[in-house]
Amino acid sequence: MRFSIQRLAATICLALPLVATGCRKPAPSAPTSAPNANTHTFHLRGRIVSIEADHGSATIAHSEIPGFMHAMVMPYKFVQPAILSELHPGDMVTADVLADQDADGYTNARVDHIVIVGQAKPDNVPVRQYHVPAAGDQVPDFALLNQSDKQIHLAQFKGKAVLLTFIYTRCPLADYCPRMSTNFAEIDRALAKEPKLYAATHLLSISFDPAYDTPTVLRSYGGAHTGQYTNETFQHWDFAAPSVADLPKLEQFFDVGVTPGDDSANLNHSLSTVLLGKDGKVIAFYPTNDWKPADVLAQLEQAAK
Numbered sequence: 001m002r003f004s005i006q007r008l009a010a011t012i013c014l015a016l017p018l019v020a021t022g023c024r025k026p027a028p029s030a031p032t033s034a035p036n037a038n039t040h041t042f043h044l045r046g047r048i049v050s051i052e053a054d055h056g057s058a059t060i061a062h063s064e065i066p067g068f069m070h071a072m073v074m075p076y077k078f079v080q081p082a083i084l085s086e087l088h089p090g091d092m093v094t095a096d097v098l099a100d101q102d103a104d105g106y107t108n109a110r111v112d113h114i115v116i117v118g119q120a121k122p123d124n125v126p127v128r129q130y131h132v133p134a135a136g137d138q139v140p141d142f143a144l145l146n147q148s149d150k151q152i153h154l155a156q157f158k159g160k161a162v163l164l165t166f167i168y169t170r171c172p173l174a175d176y177c178p179r180m181s182t183n184f185a186e187i188d189r190a191l192a193k194e195p196k197l198y199a200a201t202h203l204l205s206i207s208f209d210p211a212y213d214t215p216t217v218l219r220s221y222g223g224a225h226t227g228q229y230t231n232e233t234f235q236h237w238d239f240a241a242p243s244v245a246d247l248p249k250l251e252q253f254f255d256v257g258v259t260p261g262d263d264s265a266n267l268n269h270s271l272s273t274v275l276l277g278k279d280g281k282v283i284a285f286y287p288t289n290d291w292k293p294a295d296v297l298a299q300l301e302q303a304a305k
Helices: 005-015 081-086 177-192 195-199 215-226 247-253 293-304
Strands: 039-052 057-062 072-078 092-102 105-118 143-146 151-153 161-167 201-207 237-241 258-260 267-269 273-276 282-286
Touching: 039 105, 072 081, 105 258, 143 215, 161 177, 161 293, 177 195, 177 201, 177 215, 177 293, 195 201, 215 237, 273 293, 282 293
Parallel strands: 072 105, 105 267, 161 201, 201 237
Antiparallel strands: 039 057, 039 092, 057 072, 092 105, 143 151, 143 237, 161 273, 258 267, 273 282
């Protein structure tokens, strides 16, 4: 299955058999293969339309996938077909789209790291209602335990513009948590060059793996990403985690879907980065990994004025 613009017609015929007429079903796509040097990763957000468990796939109605595809309804092969048993038509999901690139475009598209962020049926387990942060939303005063083993509250940062994101320290995917932390480090360095702006802003990385990400672990992780290691004072950038009991409330408010991975060390998860104004209200929500540090820095600077 190829995804260059010239070949989308055949894909649409497969995805919309009850709507399109005069379409011929294309030949089966190539078997799923492991990522290689020409494999690109894109972020998908959409709704499960139907599940084809016998074929290891599901049809998904998704919004635009920047750099890959316009908004569309189409089937995707699953890297881990077993997760299909956990999905239901109508579920809202986020996922990675892996696609191999050759001279003709993208081929062998498949999805992985599926996270359910909205359930279609109230009797599905677990039952969670996810809130998508929107401009003007007042953020609850969540309590967190930071890298210095001190409890902090979001409300204590009122009067400053706050940029927060969600990570876990064992994340193995370079485009996910490591990218968020690298982006934050770039923003932190830029802000440090302007003392007045530095004092009017704060960065916060929140772990959704509190059982493993203890203050000691977060302190080591944070020091490595600021580049100050054991000399880091964490005056401008906190690394913190909620209690296990409070974690679901944070995940639901900030639209962070988290499910177990292949083993106990790995978690499948969506992304959530949020800019808060001085009044503690949401200014902007970045649910993917394609935001640019320079763009967010400009918004942060404006919010701090």
